[in-house]
Amino acid sequence: MEYKLIKLEKIQDFINALIASGKQVLAPKQKKEKVFFSLVGSFDEIAMDYIQTAFSAKSAVFPKCEELYTFEKNGKDTILHNPPAPENDTIVFGMRPCDGAAFDYLTTFFLKENPDYHFKMRYDKTIFVGLTCSSGDEFCFCTSVGISPSDTRGSDLMLTKTENGYYMEIITEKGKKLVEQFSNFFEQTEQIDKTKYTANIQKRFDSSALKEKISGAFNWERWEETSLPCFGCGTCAFSCPTCTCFDIQDEANLVGGARYRIWDTCALGIFTKHASGHNPREKQSERWRNRILHKFLYTDEQFGTLSCVGCGRCIRNCPAELSIIEQVNAIMEG
């Protein structure tokens, strides 16, 4: 692996040079109290001091609303068009290691068996620049699910803020190419120990102990009681870096239209509602159970990996502050 250093005063020029070269830069941006990933026009718009963005970086490759195809009527014929591929590279800047680890899961889900055309089209053109967490809060629990706050998984380049500037690890070929293209911003450096610059995230539960407990948890009698504060807004799933559920919707008129893929969530009753009117997950507690088991059991069975990366967004965004950490601990207690 190669290591570089960007001087603190150079980072601004680096980002602005990226933007000037025509690349789209998706970076954390302050809205009111929350920080969101957003396309930025200059370095000044980027919020550099944040613990966690309100929403994850998954929207870079899995947008909230994307065209699967468009169609138009031409006499008796219907002509289909693929959506346009992104022209320029996208740089996701300042992604937290938990989001990076989430891409491990997302690529398994979208690309492993039947590669998803739309996901791949965006993923191939996206370069992920991770940023080591220097602080965490009481909702962070990445270490509990086997991820460290300086994890390089899923990132192409990984930055760590040190007193000399941003220490950069070049992880993939994609990242290397970008560094070569903008080589005048970087200096050569030696490998350092990142521990000093990394947040200390407390372990809030033991995932291997949970593994044993959760396989029999479907019929656990406390699901209803523990999920009572949930009123089914679905914010947890929308902001989750590993939630991949989507809905497919057509918008059409007499001359043509488009088929869209949009985010969906198991927290809504309509998610499982059948055309007959029957709903196999009738109560919110059943939907909540599905979410927890999906994160900690179902994907483990299917892909051999948990689909919770401990980013804590679902707790921060929950209007009723329902906590996945407390939930997991309650399951452990039995």
Add this chain to the structure above:
Amino acid sequence: MSELINKVSQFFSSGIIDLFIGYKKGRLGEGKPAFFTKPEQLNELIFDENCIVNLAVYLRKPELKKYSKIGVLANFGTLRALLQLAAENQIADGQYLILTVADGKVLEFANLKAIEEYVANNLPKPNPERIAFLKEIESKSREERWEFWTRELASCIRCYACRAACPLCYCEQCLVECNQPQWVGVPPTGMGNLEWHIVRAMHLAGRCIGCGECEAACPMEIPIGFLTQKLNMAIISNFGQVPGTKLEPDYALSTFKVDDKENFIR
């Protein structure tokens, strides 16, 4: 707080209630909704001005049907929501045990009529900051307003958290879930988003009790509360009805006056 806890635990021990919905301390010091089924759990019960979640939203949960009587610790928004729900025949008098804390004293409401009186005597003035913000939007040109809302509503992800958090959005099937015909586009495009928020505001016009839960629940920080607030202000100034203050049905849009203004009609 001990007076409140004592009182609630008495209700439990005398068998008056078997579930109490209140608040406990959240991680950042704010009150988060909590459900108590045993008096032993009550040491966590709190109530202060940081307990803002409107608990009336929970009363429609089917999970609560198995409890014979439910106690609710109501903040002012919850009280108004309960009144409005009663006016819309969604809850009955005596169905719930309703408590609030005012000036450090626990108040138990004998019936909904008592809530009506309490609300009438304590109706707060609108928050001046919000009025100022609304004035600021209204002072802009039409194009600027359109631009402002287009931008704000574009970030809507259509999670419908605003609907889920609203104590008065209790329809079994929402208009946006209706697809024959599909009134509002489901994809979160600018058009679908605008139309959804128009629908939401119109369906709450004259019913919104202004608790601000929709805006608090919005993960995208969209100031959607201003839409319903503006409509309520218009209804108060045009027709004089204040939602969530009367036990009798008094819905501005189901009545009329012969001399309602019609300067916009050709």
Add this chain to the structure above:
Amino acid sequence: MQEFEPKIVAFVCNWCTYAGADLAGTSRIKYATNVRIVRFPCTGRIDYMLILKAFQNGADGVIVSGCHPNDCHYTSGNFHARRRWIVFNELLELLGFDKRRLFFSWVSAAEGAKWANLVNEVVTEVRKLGPFTEYEKLSKINVNSIGELCNV
């Protein structure tokens, strides 16, 4: 270049305005052909969703018309409708929606000439405003765009 011909949708009540439009026809009054009339039992039935649906599908202007106050076939349908329009107008005003494209009117069964005049006025006004691209553009916002905040 061909002059822009606005598409106007008119939601009218069965008892007054529809009959008024009919009278305009039987009286052989000529008026602009840009209008598509949709008949409803009463203005009370004309939901604001119908107005939005018309704009959604590319209408450049919408007319809503029914019986004069106190003339409603169902006694009070138009009074209820009027209240709803007052509230709806307030919302559109706040949103900055181009209200110059939305017209409300009372046209009785005897006012064939008023109907013809109304349509002509509306068509002239909307023609001046041009196509309603502002609303049409909304349908493309967010499509394929990455990140959470608006990139418009």
